[in-house]
Amino acid sequence: MDGQHPEISGLRQNLDEVDHEIVRLIAQRFSIVAAIAQAKEQGAAGIRDASREQRVLAGVEAAATELGVSASLVRRIFRELISDSVAQQASHLSGDRGGRVRVAFQGAAHGDSYAAARKYLAGRGLDGDLTGYRTFRAAVDALLARDADLAVLPIENTTAGSINEVYGLLREHDLFIVGEETWKVDYCLAGLREVPLPAVSRIVSDPHGLEQCSQFLRSVPQAQQAICSGTSDAMRAVADGGDPAVAAIGSPEAAAAHGLAVLRHDIADAAENYTRFVVLSASPAPVDTRIPCKTSLILATRHEEGALLRCLDVLSGSGHSLTKLESRPRPGRPWEYLFFLDFEGNVGDPRTAAALDELRSAALYVKVLGSYPAKALHTQAHAGDVPGVAARMSPAEELEAVASAPPPARRTGQYKLVTRSARNADTVIRVGDTLIGGGGFVVMAGPCSVESAEQIEATARFVRDHGAHVLRGGVFKPRTSPYAFSGLGWAGLDLLVAAGRQAGLPVVTEVMAVDQVQRMAGVADILQVGARNMQNFDLLREIGKVDCPVLLKRGLSSTVDEWLAAAEYVAAQGNQQVILCERGIRTFESATRNTLDLSAVVVVRERSHLPVIVDPSHGTGARRYVAPMAWAARAAGAHGLLVEVHPSPADALSDADQSLSFSEFAALMHGLAAIPGSPVLPASPGNHLAQHAGAGTMGA
Numbered sequence: 046m047d048g049q050h051p052e053i054s055g056l057r058q059n060l061d062e063v064d065h066e067i068v069r070l071i072a073q074r075f076s077i078v079a080a081i082a083q084a085k086e087q088g089a090a091g092i093r094d095a096s097r098e099q100r101v102l103a104g105v106e107a108a109a110t111e112l113g114v115s116a117s118l119v120r121r122i123f124r125e126l127i128s129d130s131v132a133q134q135a136s137h138l139s140g141d142r143g144g145r146v147r148v149a150f151q152g153a154a155h156g157d158s159y160a161a162a163r164k165y166l167a168g169r170g171l172d173g174d175l176t177g178y179r180t181f182r183a184a185v186d187a188l189l190a191r192d193a194d195l196a197v198l199p200i201e202n203t204t205a206g207s208i209n210e211v212y213g214l215l216r217e218h219d220l221f222i223v224g225e226e227t228w229k230v231d232y233c234l235a236g237l238r239e240v241p242l243p244a245v246s247r248i249v250s251d252p253h254g255l256e257q258c259s260q261f262l263r264s265v266p267q268a269q270q271a272i273c274s275g276t277s278d279a280m281r282a283v284a285d286g287g288d289p290a291v292a293a294i295g296s297p298e299a300a301a302a303h304g305l306a307v308l309r310h311d312i313a314d315a316a317e318n319y320t321r322f323v324v325l326s327a328s329p330a331p332v333d334t335r336i337p338c339k340t341s342l343i344l345a346t347r348h349e350e351g352a353l354l355r356c357l358d359v360l361s362g363s364g365h366s367l368t369k370l371e372s373r374p375r376p377g378r379p380w381e382y383l384f385f386l387d388f389e390g391n392v393g394d395p396r397t398a399a400a401l402d403e404l405r406s407a408a409l410y411v412k413v414l415g416s417y418p419a420k421a422l423h424t425q426a427h428a429g430d431v432p433g434v435a436a437r438m439s440p441a442e443e444l445e446a447v448a449s450a451p452p453p454a455r456r457t458g459q460y461k462l463v464t465r466s467a468r469n470a471d472t473v474i475r476v477g478d479t480l481i482g483g484g485g486f487v488v489m490a491g492p493c494s495v496e497s498a499e500q501i502e503a504t505a506r507f508v509r510d511h512g513a514h515v516l517r518g519g520v521f522k523p524r525t526s527p528y529a530f531s532g533l534g535w536a537g538l539d540l541l542v543a544a545g546r547q548a549g550l551p552v553v554t555e556v557m558a559v560d561q562v563q564r565m566a567g568v569a570d571i572l573q574v575g576a577r578n579m580q581n582f583d584l585l586r587e588i589g590k591v592d593c594p595v596l597l598k599r600g601l602s603s604t605v606d607e608w609l610a611a612a613e614y615v616a617a618q619g620n621q622q623v624i625l626c627e628r629g630i631r632t633f634e635s636a637t638r639n640t641l642d643l644s645a646v647v648v649v650r651e652r653s654h655l656p657v658i659v660d661p662s663h664g665t666g667a668r669r670y671v672a673p674m675a676w677a678a679r680a681a682g683a684h685g686l687l688v689e690v691h692p693s694p695a696d697a698l699s700d701a702d703q704s705l706s707f708s709e710f711a712a713l714m715h716g717l718a719a720i721p722g723s724p725v726l727p728a729s730p731g732n733h734l735a736q737h738a739g740a741g742t743m744g745a
């Protein structure tokens with residue numbers, strides 16, 4: 046054979062046979078693994094068994110040493126085989142059976158996002174139609190419009206840190222993380238053809254590319270830097286430009302795709318440079334609890350000392366280890382923060398679900414972004430036998446810890462988050478500089494409906510000057526008759542928000558429909574749920590998803606228990622910022638518009654930690670009864686009032702009979718100052734902020 050020594054060619058033939066035998070044995074190993082995966086499908090065992098893995102490795106190493114083969118070589122090979130088996134079993138349990146999915150990503154083909162999306166699909170045996178969008182937001186919009194099944198977006202880079210815009214999108218939209226992928230970023234400099242580096246006069250890349258190769262860029266000071274939207278676009282620009290003095294920074298794959306020559310490989314500052322991507326879907330995807338999982342969530346802490354620590358304690362105390370904690374500014378709330386957390390756990394696991402319940406009651410706002418198979422688990426190589434829950438301890442210690450830990454108590458009943466038994470301290474909700482709940486007494490005042498700029502501006506100024514803390518005004522009005530004035534809608538909201546800003550008061554307004562919630566939460570300070578919507582469960586659920594305080598009015602004929610169960614609907618979605626409002630109920634009594642149930646204030650304060658305020662305007666329907674009932678509410682221990690005030694009540698387009706004139710409002714506020722707020726059962730000694738709440742409210 047082409048002049049080779051016959052002995053060598055014979056040996057090569059032997060070698061080929063051995064190689065084929067190795068591959069055949071690997072295939073045989075895989076089919077045994079598949080059979081194990083099938084068997085595990087019926088059982089509850091986790092797919093990662095660290096002590097079994099250790100035994101396998103020790104066994105093959107011993108065999109290697111006996112046969113005179115390098116133990117470390119054999120260890121490396123078997124680590125690869127084991128990790129592949131685990132991936133196989135995970136994909137079996139996930140029910141991945143191939144198929145075609147539409148995937149949105151940001152950037153152009155052959156960029157890092159494209160490569161990460163391809164890697165993610167390949168790992169799950171899926172085929173994909175990948176579409177690149179110009180911005181992260183456009184990729185998310187495609188997902189929300191159902192033009193894509195998944196979106197793959199970068200969330201953090203080991204050199205450059207977090208990608209804020211993607212965090213913002215996760216906060217704003219109803220998106221779920223269903224997977225993650227990591228991609229090793231490999232930057233090279235590429236040009237039209239080989240030229241020496243000093244001949245390069247201009248270098249194009251995206252901001253990340255330029256930032257991550259800053260040391261290299263300092264070594265070519267003559268080259269001007271130019272920014273474009275993606276590294277793949279940079280490569281295309283160089284290819285199309287025809288100037289060999291212009292070069293681009295991007296991946297070698299993108300360089301090859303555009304027919305460019307690599308002038309220098311590996312130019313990133315950090316040799317080990319990875320980007321972590323999140324895989325997003327418009328609906329959550331449950332994951333088998335035997336697959337090692339991560340859960341991501343967004344959290345706003347209570348306004349109490351040590352609030353973040355208490356939340357983290359809930360996780361660590363239940364054996365969930367934190368893999369990431371990131372703080373971002375809370376939009377519209379200067380110097381307040383939202384925390385983005387990743388921890389090892391699966392919402393499908395009862396222990397994780399119980400920990401999340403605890404967390405919801407420890408925090409003010411929790412948005413669970415999803416549980417998904419973990420890719421970047423730094424403890425994965427040593428993960429214990431306890432599926433879903435992390436192992437910093439050895440597997441044996443982990444098992445012991447889990448066995449000896451008491452099962453977390455799951456509160457049951459109609460409401461478990463808003464109940465007083467969940468929290469001894471009163472919930473305090475911050476709106477601007479005002480604290481609602483605990484001590485203090487908050488007055489929300491303004492017209493039933495926003496009617497004009499002049500009307501709302503004059504009212505805002507007057508009520509502010511007379512001690513109100515929040516400006517009210519309806520713009521979407523629930524009216525008994527379809528022919529009655531039903532509010533100015535979004536235009537009215539603009540007037541209300543502008544008047545509030547001018548006067549320095551936060552605003553509260555009623556939200557009537559599910560599709561108004563996100564938009565309204567972006568501008569109003571408190572979302573009001575009207576009496577007629579107290580059991581509009583879809584609306585309550587939607588409101589539970591936003592990070593915005595809620596004023597939940599009692600239904601016209603609802604019991605206190607039904608009212609608290611409605612509050613639980615909001616809290617169960619993650620938003621604990623619920624203020625209850627007693628506004629009178631339907632009884633046989635017709636002397637007043639409704640029967641203001643002040644006893645409900647005392648009952649609610651006993652049964653729940655949520656703040657409760659009173660609306661004597663709708664509660665009585667007659668302006669002369671408003672002040673006495675307001676004073677009574679304060680004496681009963683309410684945390685505040687909601688009162689209708691109009692510059693000219695006789696001309697009000699809605700609820701004219703019950704609206705106070707300016708002078709009546711001034712008299713009400715004057716009288717209020719003389720009423721002591723009585724501390725009601727149970728006292729809330731633990732609440733440090735509540736005791737100092739006088740800063741932003743009328744001191745109790």
Ligand code: PEP
Binds near residue numbers: 493519523576598628
């Ligand atoms: C309101 O406050 O404007 C209102 C409509 O109240 P309720 O839902 O209590 O009737």
Ligand code: MN
Binds near residue numbers: 493494663689699700
């Ligand atoms: Mn009204």
